[in-house]
Amino acid sequence: MHIRDLWTESLAGMLARPVRSALTTLGTVLGITTLVVTMGIAATAGNQIVGRFDELLATSVTVEVPQNNRQALVSWQAAAEVRRLRGVLSATALAQNEKSSNLVVTANNLLDPTRLSGQTLAVVAATPDLPATTRGKLLAGRFYDTGHNARGDRVVVLGEQAAGMLGITRLDHAPAVFVNDRAYTVIGIIGGLQREQILASAVLVPPALGPDFGLNNVTRVLIGTQLGAAELIARQAPLALSPNHTGELQVIAPPSPKRARDGAQDDVNGLFLILGLVSLIVGAVGIANVTLVTIMERVAEIGLRRALGAARRHIAAQFLLESSLIGLTGGVIGASLGTIAVVIVAALRQWTPVLDFRMALAAPAAGALVGLLAGLYPALRAARMEPVDALR
Known part of the structure; x- marks a missing residue:
């Protein structure tokens, strides 16, 4: 299967049920948003403490x-x-x-x-x-x-x-x-x-x-x-x-003011990082569940592809790419919402926002990784289907 065909089929599979895909993506969006907001607010609050550190x-x-x-x-x-x-x-x-x-x-x-x-x-x-x-x-x-x-x-x-x-x-x-x-x-x-x-x-x-x-x-x-x-x-x-x-x-x-800032960042990170990770886990479970349900609904399609010559790796790659696309979409949206939230909070508090763009750029990759891991078991299960059993 050509990579272009694989990409087209995976995108079509994700968009075939847009409402379901959107709801599945929401878990990843919440997780990535929470992580970006946590890191951004921690850095901003730490910087503000240094700015307001008892001169x-x-x-x-x-x-x-x-x-x-x-x-x-x-x-x-x-x-x-x-x-x-x-x-x-x-x-x-x-x-x-x-x-x-x-x-x-x-x-x-x-x-x-x-x-x-x-x-x-x-x-x-x-x-x-x-x-x-x-x-x-x-x-x-x-x-x-x-x-x-x-x-x-x-x-x-x-x-x-x-x-x-x-x-x-x-x-x-x-x-x-x-x-x-x-x-x-x-x-x-x-x-x-x-x-x-x-x-x-x-x-x-x-x-x-x-x-x-x-x-x-x-x-x-x-x-x-x-x-x-x-x-x-x-x-x-x-x-x-x-x-x-x-x-x-x-x-x-x-x-040292730097120690105060680092301490503040560590405290804020410790409080909210767990919340972000829990949200990501919830999003990953949602992706895995929906991907598994999708595979059950598309058993005939999988059997037909296998009968026409698709190898196990092609089936696995298709569903892995679909789940990764869902995670990537959630990562992009979550990073954007998180960055906007940090700026809004800083503006309301009259703080100077401190944004780590490396975190914002890594968020989509993290979302894609979550989707990839979440779709691993459903994809392997789809790849193990025998064509005759699937068509029957």
Whole structure:
């Protein structure tokens, strides 16, 4: 049998009962559509997670400095050295200890200057570039600068929550807070400390005032980096901060966005891949069933072909090609519907669709393979028919 004749006969057999063929193809369509949608949505969701990956976490590096009674492992000026690294946007040195975390802070109540209100707050010494590193916003006044630190001015900046607890909302009358019975002028109130929420309830002082509260040495360095530079900076920061004690510094680096994306894709794939495979199995069973019924209805045709000289392989090839055509048709339609579904879902969610065209191109081949495997048993059964028995 010529290949052209084989193709014509198989196509005619598939189209002889279009409704039955369409319903048979539907199972493969559902399976392939589910697979394409699963892979597309997984890739799109993973990409979206990377796009929405917590940028603050992905660009934050923290260096914990252990306290050495013999010497300071990191100096207050070391943060400036870190800022020289390529990819670093800002760096801030902080000092805080257990003693400074529970100090009684009192303030003049603006409504009644004779009355003092007291709260137990943390006092933290920080370099002047803290707002840039923590992405804080000054709600009132200003942040202290290098001039305040160099002169040792007795000024403080309150976190938003600390200011509320002390009843300080305005700075036009230069309110003061009292710590250890010493007055410090409040020059600013800072909020929106996205990277260090704990500082919202703290009293921030320049490093020059740190010794007043037992804050002599740096305990932590916060580093803000460009997106994608955090891992490199995490390796370089200890050397820039303290070349002779790099092994003693503990660096906390953000997790990789790529791992988050891959994890999201794996999770989504794991949830929906089974559904797609089940749909494909259902489609394969449908193709096998309909092909078997078709063979039973066409026994006389098979006997006539065998009597006219058709070999067993010709009969098997004809029915295998018919089932493969049904699977191929389902694969093409399923891949098209799946791709359209991914684009629609991404558009509704305002995501950027991520489509793997290799999957879309492989889907028709997968459909054809499912049809081929599904039609294998019916085709072999048709090929084993004897001409005399079939014609009888």
